Amino acid sequence: MQSGPVIVSLLNIRLPPMFRPASPEARLIGSIGNGFLLAATAIALLVIFLTVWITRRYGQSRRPGEPSQAPAGRWLEIPMIGGPLLIVIAFFFWSMRAMNAVLPEREGRAADVVITGHQWFWEVSYPTSGVVTANEVHLPVGKRLLLELNSADVIHDWWVPALGAKMDMIPGRSNHLWLTVQDSGNYLGACSEFCGQQHAWMRIRVIVQPEREFQQWLAAQSAPAPAPQDKLAESGRSLFLTATCSNCHRVKGTAATGREGPDLTHLASRQTLLAGRTDNDSASLYRWLMDPQKLKPGARMPKFHLPKDSIKALVAWLTHLK
């Protein structure tokens, strides 16, 4: 459901995602934002009105000389103190309600999904099925899920505006969020705490699917990497295992068990590469392996100066990893 003010839908304006909440948690947080915007607008209008009215009524041209300095009576002091106090109290309870809905009480439950921020990609793991993937988070629709958020290096911050709360990922501790997504679809977000050179290319893609589809995806992901189907891919696979690639990347079903870089077991099933930097196709893979530093300067993957034929073989194998 894409809710928003009527006037906006009439004008056919596409609001930014934080005004199109897709979860009850996001809706609650959005309501505070909207309430705040309304209250602040009303106060700004009141101040502007009083400024104009008072200057016109009591200005020098109308009433020359020093204005009378009589102090205001109780009738003015009580609303001037009481009004703001009431507003602050209302927002305090409103915020407490939202915090209670979004921040766990974990209810003794283990996390459904564990997301770990790395410079500059997201490791995504599903503890109950042992699935590990990267950058694209698949979730089942309509289920109340507990997310665990960690960091492998510096502070990152998880934020998918349409899905609600923003949460820091702090090295050495785990933060948690509850999340219920009500509609299937793709939801985009980004790392929201400056975390180094490629912070801007640390995008999030949450893919929300009907339960059956999600379970199919999970089952496919828990399988080991498919065997190479042709000679070229076969040589790409052995190159991968003998070059240093396997020190940093895991490919389930092979000897590659590195965790420094994204898990590549089912790389070809993802929509994008490098946390949203490019589409996932052979041309982009080729460009990446030719010179990672050109595509994502500063990325934690060095340039290998591999001959073109070797890169072609690697790409052939990587595109096999459905």
Ligand SMILES: [Cu+2]
């Ligand atoms: Cu980050």
